Amino acid sequence: MKVVLYLHLHQPWRLARFRYMDLGSGRPYIDRERNLAIFRGIAERAYRPALDRLTAATEAFPEFRFSLSITGSFVEQAAAAAPDVLERLQRLVRSGHVALVGETYYHSLAFLLPPPELAEEVDRHARMLADQFGGHAKVLRMTELAFSDDLARFAESRKYAAMLAEGWEGMLEGRSANHMYCAASAPTVRMLLRNYRLSDDIGFRFSSKEWSEYPLLAEKYVRWLGDSPGEMIGLFLDFETFGEHHHADTGILDFLSALPRAASVDRRLSWATVDDALELEPVGAVSSPVTVSWADAKRDLGAWLGNDLQRSAFEAAKKLGTLVRAAGDPTLLEEWRWMLTSDHFYYMYVSGHGADADVHRYFSSYGTPYDAYANYMNALTDLRQRTVACLPTGESGGRSAPR
Amino acid sequence: MSAPRKELDPVRKGPAKTPAPPPVAPGPVDGARPDRAPSPATRSPEEWESLSKDLTWSRPPQRTAPTPDPALARRMHVVMVGWEFPPHHTGGLGVHCLELCRELTRMGHRVTFLTPFPGPFTPVAGVTFRHPGEPAAGGRVPEYPLAYAAGELARGSTAEAIEGYDAWVASREGLADASVVHVHDWFGTIGGAALARRLGCPMVLTIHSTEYDRSLGHPAESLRSREEYGIRQADMTIAVSQHLARQLIERYGARPERLRVVYNAVRPTARLEPVASANRTVLCLGRLTATKNVDTFLRAAARVAPAFPDALFVVAGEGPEYPRLIDLAVHLGVGDQVLFLGHVTEEERLSLLASASVFVLPSVVEPFGIAALEAMAAGVPVILSRTSGVAEIASNVFAIDFWDVEEFASRIAELLVYPVLRGTMGEGGRADALRDGWAERVVQTVGVYAELLAKQRSRT
Numbered sequence: 001m002k003v004v005l006y007l008h009l010h011q012p013w014r015l016a017r018f019r020y021m022d023l024g025s026g027r028p029y030i031d032r033e034r035n036l037a038i039f040r041g042i043a044e045r046a047y048r049p050a051l052d053r054l055t056a057a058t059e060a061f062p063e064f065r066f067s068l069s070i071t072g073s074f075v076e077q078a079a080a081a082a083p084d085v086l087e088r089l090q091r092l093v094r095s096g097h098v099a100l101v102g103e104t105y106y107h108s109l110a111f112l113l114p115p116p117e118l119a120e121e122v123d124r125h126a127r128m129l130a131d132q133f134g135g136h137a138k139v140l141r142m143t144e145l146a147f148s149d150d151l152a153r154f155a156e157s158r159k160y161a162a163m164l165a166e167g168w169e170g171m172l173e174g175r176s177a178n179h180m181y182c183a184a185s186a187p188t189v190r191m192l193l194r195n196y197r198l199s200d201d202i203g204f205r206f207s208s209k210e211w212s213e214y215p216l217l218a219e220k221y222v223r224w225l226g227d228s229p230g231e232m233i234g235l236f237l238d239f240e241t242f243g244e245h246h247h248a249d250t251g252i253l254d255f256l257s258a259l260p261r262a263a264s265v266d267r268r269l270s271w272a273t274v275d276d277a278l279e280l281e282p283v284g285a286v287s288s289p290v291t292v293s294w295a296d297a298k299r300d301l302g303a304w305l306g307n308d309l310q311r312s313a314f315e316a317a318k319k320l321g322t323l324v325r326a327a328g329d330p331t332l333l334e335e336w337r338w339m340l341t342s343d344h345f346y347y348m349y350v351s352g353h354g355a356d357a358d359v360h361r362y363f364s365s366y367g368t369p370y371d372a373y374a375n376y377m378n379a380l381t382d383l384r385q386r387t388v389a390c391l392p393t394g395e396s397g398g399r400s401a402p403r
Numbered sequence: 404m405s406a407p408r409k410e411l412d413p414v415r416k417g418p419a420k421t422p423a424p425p426p427v428a429p430g431p432v433d434g435a436r437p438d439r440a441p442s443p444a445t446r447s448p449e450e451w452e453s454l455s456k457d458l459t460w461s462r463p464p465q466r467t468a469p470t471p472d473p474a475l476a477r478r479m480h481v482v483m484v485g486w487e488f489p490p491h492h493t494g495g496l497g498v499h500c501l502e503l504c505r506e507l508t509r510m511g512h513r514v515t516f517l518t519p520f521p522g523p524f525t526p527v528a529g530v531t532f533r534h535p536g537e538p539a540a541g542g543r544v545p546e547y548p549l550a551y552a553a554g555e556l557a558r559g560s561t562a563e564a565i566e567g568y569d570a571w572v573a574s575r576e577g578l579a580d581a582s583v584v585h586v587h588d589w590f591g592t593i594g595g596a597a598l599a600r601r602l603g604c605p606m607v608l609t610i611h612s613t614e615y616d617r618s619l620g621h622p623a624e625s626l627r628s629r630e631e632y633g634i635r636q637a638d639m640t641i642a643v644s645q646h647l648a649r650q651l652i653e654r655y656g657a658r659p660e661r662l663r664v665v666y667n668a669v670r671p672t673a674r675l676e677p678v679a680s681a682n683r684t685v686l687c688l689g690r691l692t693a694t695k696n697v698d699t700f701l702r703a704a705a706r707v708a709p710a711f712p713d714a715l716f717v718v719a720g721e722g723p724e725y726p727r728l729i730d731l732a733v734h735l736g737v738g739d740q741v742l743f744l745g746h747v748t749e750e751e752r753l754s755l756l757a758s759a760s761v762f763v764l765p766s767v768v769e770p771f772g773i774a775a776l777e778a779m780a781a782g783v784p785v786i787l788s789r790t791s792g793v794a795e796i797a798s799n800v801f802a803i804d805f806w807d808v809e810e811f812a813s814r815i816a817e818l819l820v821y822p823v824l825r826g827t828m829g830e831g832g833r834a835d836a837l838r839d840g841w842a843e844r845v846v847q848t849v850g851v852y853a854e855l856l857a858k859q860r861s862r863t
Contacts, residue, residue, distance in 0.1 A: 019813035020820065021706060312823040350831065368798060370828050374817040377824070 001178075002232040002272035002280070003225055003263065004192060005066040006164065007239040008141075009047075009074045009089075010107050011039055012343035018379045029335065029379040036081035043082040046243030049253050051088040053242075057260040058097040064260040065097050065271040068239075069141055072105035072128055073341070086132070093133040099273030100129050102137030102160065108340035109304060111142050111151055111291075113318055118154060121337065139164065139274040143342045144304070145194065145236065145294035147171075149287055152183030152191075160189065161278055166294045167193035167234060171286050178230025180280035184287035191286050192274055194236040194294060198224065203237050207250035215251070218258035226268040232277055236294070304345040309373040314345060316377065320384050327390040335383055339376070347372035479512045479582035479852060482598065484572055484591035488518055488532075489525045490749075493690055495643070495773040496587055496611040499667055504530045506845035515578060517591070519568045535571045562625060569594030573601070583607055583852045589614070589626055592633030599636075605855035607848075608637035609665075610647060612770040615654055619693050619767060631655050638855050641665050641848065643771040644792025665848050666796055667771045668841045669780040682715040683819055686759040686783070688752065689766075689774050691722030696788070696805055698731060699765040705735040706812035711819055712740075719744040719755055756781040760825060761818045766791055767805050775800075779832035784825050786814045796839075799831030 016031030057064045070089065078086040092098050104110050104121035105128060111118050122140070129135045140160040142151055147165035155163045167177025172193075181191040201221065205211045213220070225233055238245065246252040263269045295303040305311050317339050324336045348369045366372040483504070487497040504514050508529030515531045516524075524532045572594030585607045586595035592608065599606035614622040614630055634640050634657050641663050642648035648664050651657035685707075687700045697718060704716040718728065718741065725743070732741040747755065756762070762778035762785045769775075769791035776793050778785050779800070787794055788805035801814045818825050 019809060020816035021809055021813045307827070308823050309827050312821075350827065368801075370799070370801065370824060373824055373827075374814070374821065377821050378813075378817065381820075 001226065001228065001230065001269050002277055003269055004232055004234050004272050004274060004277050006069070006101065006234065006236045006274060007066065007241075008069050008237070009239045010069075010071040011035070011042070011074050011077050012107060012341050013073050013077075013338050014038075015344065015375055015379055018375055018382065020374070020378050023378065023382050024385060029383070030338065032080075035077060039077040039081040042240060042244050043078075043085050045248065046240050047078075047082065047085045048088070049248065050239065050242035050256060051085065051092065053253055053257045055088065055092055055095075057257065058092070058095055061260045061264050063264070063271055065099075065273045065276060067099040067101055067139075067274045068093075069101035069103050070129075070133075071103065071107040072125060073107060073338075075128060075132055090133055093135055097273075099139070099275040100133060100135040100137045101164065101274060102126055102129070102140045104143055106337045106341050107143050107343070108337065109143060109314065109342050109345065110337075110340055111146055111154070112305075112314070113321060113340070117321065119158065122158060138162065138278065139192065144301075146291050146301070147191075147288060147293075148291040149183070149185035149289055151291070152186040152189050155183075155189045156186035162190035162192055162274065164192050164194065164234070164236065164274070165286070165288075166292055166299055167195055168292050168299045170299070171288050171292060175284060176230050178228055178233055179283040180232060180277065181284055181286045182282040184285035187285065190278060190280075190282060192232070192234055192277055193286070194234045195228075196294070198228070198233060199235050199237055202235070202252075202255075203241050203245070206241075206252055206255070207246045216255065218255055218262040221255075221259070222262040222266050222269065225263070226266045231280055232272065303349055304342050307348070307350050307369075309348045309350065309369060310345045313348060313373060313376050313380070316380055320380060320387065323384065323387045323391065326392075327387045329387075329390050332383065332387050332390060336387075339380055339383065344372070344376050348376070477853075479507075479849075479856075480578075480580050481507055481512055481514045481852070482575075482578055482581045482584045482602075483514055483516045484584060484586040484595040484598070485516055485518045486587060486590045487520065488516065488522075490523070491520070494611070495667055495771055498773055499609070499611060499643070500587060501525055501527070502668070502670070502841040503845055503848065506841050507849070509842075510845070510849065512849075515581075517572055517575065519564070519571075519590070533575070535568065565590060565629075566593075569597075573597035578602060582856060585609065585852075586633060586637070587611065589629040589633060592629050592636070596633065596636035605638040605852070605859060606636060607639050607641065607851060607855070608633045609641040609643070609848075610634070610651060610770075611643055613647065613650060613654070615650065616694060616768045616770060617692070637661070638858075639663060639851050641851060643667055645795050646768075646790065646792055647770045663847075663851055665844050665851075666792065666839070667773050667776065668839055668844050669773070669776050669836055670841060671780065671837050682713055683711065683760045684755075684758050685714060685716045685761045685763060685815055685819070686719065686755055686778070687717065687763045687765070688719040688747075688755065688778075689764070691718070691720050691724040691728060693724060694767050694769075695720075695722075695724070696765045696767045697724060697728050699805060699808055699811055700763050701728065701732050701735055701737065701741065702808045703763075703765075703811035703815055704732075704741055705737045706808065707816050707819070708737045708740045710816065714740065714819060716741045717744060717755065717759075718742070719747045719752070721746045753781075756783055759783045761786065761815055763811065763815065764788065764791060764793075765805055765811060769793070776836050779836035782829040782833045784818050784828040785832055786811060786818070797832065797835040799828055799835050801828075 013030045014035055015029050018027060018029055075086065093100065102122060103125055104118065105125040106121055108121060110121045126137065129137060138160065139162040140155045141164040145164060145166050147163060152163060163183065177193040177195050181193065183189040183191055201216060206216050208214060242252050242256050263271065291301055292299050293301055305314055320336060324332050347366050350369045483500065485500050487493060489497050489501045492498065504516060504527045507514055508527060513529055515533060518532065518534050521534050521536055522532060569591060572591050575598060579602065581602050581604050583605050584595050584599035584602065586592055587609050588611050596606055614626040634651060634655050639661055640651060640657055642651055643666060645664055648662055651662060652659060685704070687697060689695045691697060708714065716737070729743055732738050756778055762775065762783045764772055764775040764785065764787040766772065766788055767790065769788065771792035772787065775785050775787050775791065779797060786801040786803065789802045790805060794800065794802040803810045803814065
């Protein structure tokens with residue numbers, strides 16, 4: 001049984017408070033200092049200690065291997081706020097124990113935009129991986145683990161060997177997630193699926209005292225892994241699980257250290273990066289005409305585009321793309337791309353009920369979804385006004401000039 | 404608008420992470436330990452903190468059909484010592500009293516409502532109104548000089564009139580079967596306490612606003628002392644918000660174990676059909692007093708108006724600030740986009756709400772703010788100051804610092820310019836406003852009566 005541990009490293013560039021009255025003021029949309037301060041806090045609680053433990057594990061157990069995806073905003077913030085975190089990552093990648101996963105540079109929803117946006121953002125990310133880590137990704141993930149038949153075709157067109165996706169029942173039709181699959185729409189693309197039960201045991205339930213399995217010890221968890229049927233188990237998690245979502249005092253970092261040790265004595269288990277897992281032959285094909293993600297009970301895009309606020313904000317951003325491209329100014333293009341980061345839309349989720357709403361509140365950087373929406377729309381409106389001002393005459397699309 | 408006064412200290416100001424100020428429990432609470440509780444003077448701040456931690460009360464419960472405790476089903480006779488009563492009322496107190504009477508009688512209780520005014524009163528079956536100057540039982544001779552009736556009260560010496568009202572309340576006969584005396588605000592605290600003592604029944608005091616708030620931190624001692632007296636005498640004091648409850652503890656020495664929070668509510672109405680309006684209307688509605696802080700509204704209007712030439716800023720209501728505010732609007736150069744309506748009737752108010760795009764309540768402090776809740780119930784998105792009681796039960800609003808003109812201006816502009824925001828927030832606000840109705844609130848109030856009566860029974 002191959003255990004495919006894959007951790008996602010991302011911090012968004014959160015917007016500054018940008019009031020309607022700030023339109024045309026030239027104020028930046030992003031509060032750089034606030035973002036860096038947040039990054040430093042998480043670096044202290046999660047990135048440093050967890051990376052140190054992972055590094056120690058690769059040294060103690062040569063067979064311990066795992067995979068990382070690292071967004072562009074994460075690397076930019078790490079370089080500015082905690083360069084030692086970036087160095088730790090570079091050392092780990094050089095050690096050969098780690099495979100890198102490709103995605104969009106901006107952690108964006110570009111997969112919902114017309115070409116060539118997605119390809120450009122994925123290529124930008126690939127260049128960053130090469131520059132920063134000397135690495136190259138064979139496997140692609142989309143923001144929020146989005147997957148659809150169209151996205152599989154995209155991966156194929158960009159010569160990726162595999163994609164990551166949620167091992168969701170709707171797509172598996174009674175089959176187990178613990179096998180290698182390929183995409184029905186693009187059979188050359190293999191599909192590595194997330195075992196959400198075993199992943200969420202760590203990601204969500206680890207520190208819950210109401211959970212019948214609490215406390216979760218590495219030995220017990222490794223036994224669950226070993227007892228699972230199939231050829232591979234996809235444990236796909238946010239990196240911040242280790243020290244941030246669960247604080248150190250829950251024992252999560254010790255669990256992370258103990259996991260490779262406990263697995264080393266179970267002969268049924270071996271560690272594999274996403275690249276290593278490609279040697280497995282597909283047992284079947286998976287297909288999803290609609291986009292599935294790894295979020296919320298419904299595993300759709302509802303967390304980002306579920307309500308009117310989110311959809312109208314995204315539509316406005318999408319529309320602006322045409323103008324931005326017409327304006328041909330690289331600064332405007334870059335700023336617009338940061339507006340596509342999925343986190344902005346996540347903050348506009350109107351609190352509903354139950355567990356999902358609690359998760360959303362935890363991740364939000366605004367008091368209310370209305371704050372998030374108004375702020376986003378103000379910044380986008382300002383960007384639109386600047387873009388229109390840059391357009392060659394006659395290309396303003398009949399829209400009014402900035403106020 | 405001058406800089407915010409220190410003593411007003413908007414408690415919910417600052418980042419969201421600031422620890423919430425001590426909450427006060429609604430309804431019966433385990434922390435009621437009067438015999439063990441030291442007097443306020445001897446308690447350290449730490450003790451207060453730990454005590455208030457026991458009294459956790461985050462949000463009002465989800466709406467359920469109110470099923471009164473069987474113990475509460477006992478028919479009670481509530482003697483209400485009130486003041487104004489609809490249709491002639493100026494604020495939340497009148498509305499609160501009317502709804503309290505309606506729900507109490509619906510639950511089978513009887514109410515005798517004492518008021519200094521001769522009416523007319525919105526009739527409620529099961530409620531007997533009594534006022535000075537009413538025909539004495541069996542005779543036509545007024546029991547009390549008419550000087551204390553409404554019109555005279557305003558014109559004559561207020562202090563004397565209040566004393567007269569207190570004396571009249573204290574000497575009411577024919578109330579021997581009263582279960583509880585429930586006083587509202589300061590007007591009848593002395594008379595109400597005396598009446599309760601004479602009748603041997605518990606006294607409940609609801610505080611709708613304090614003299615501190617009404618006077619922007621410069622209370623008239625004669626009124627403040629009546630409030631303090633009432634709080635000291637009452638077996639239980641009800642505040643209409645946490646914010647107000649904290650103030651009663653801090654400024655009046657109220658004991659948390661004898662303090663409850665019961666919020667106001669609105670009566671659900673059919674969703675108002677929006678009035679088609681050529682202009683986009685931004686509405687500010689309330690009594691034009693200094694606490695309502697209409698200055699901020701006008702200054703924000705002046706910031707927004709140039710970018711929205713079709714927007715109309717409507718100030719509805721009357722009060723001592725009226726002439727000064729008109730001058731201010733002219734001075735700010737927005738005279739042509741600000742409309743002062745003066746007093747509006749109930750019908751006009753509803754039609755204003757139906758046509759409004761945004762409702763603004765910028766009060767320096769608003770013990771509750773029923774007008775905002777009514778706007779929310781009508782589906783109008785609301786911008787209000789953090790220092791308002793409504794903000795405690797509403798999440799689908801913009802709650803901001805009362806002095807932050809730029810923020811008010813931005814929020815107004817955002818709601819005018821983004822229709823999806825307006826619609827979503829309006830719907831969310833409506834749900835907030837209608838989550839708990841008067842029935843739920845009055846069940847909480849009756850819970851307070853029952854708690855006191857049970858305590859009284861256990862003593863005898």
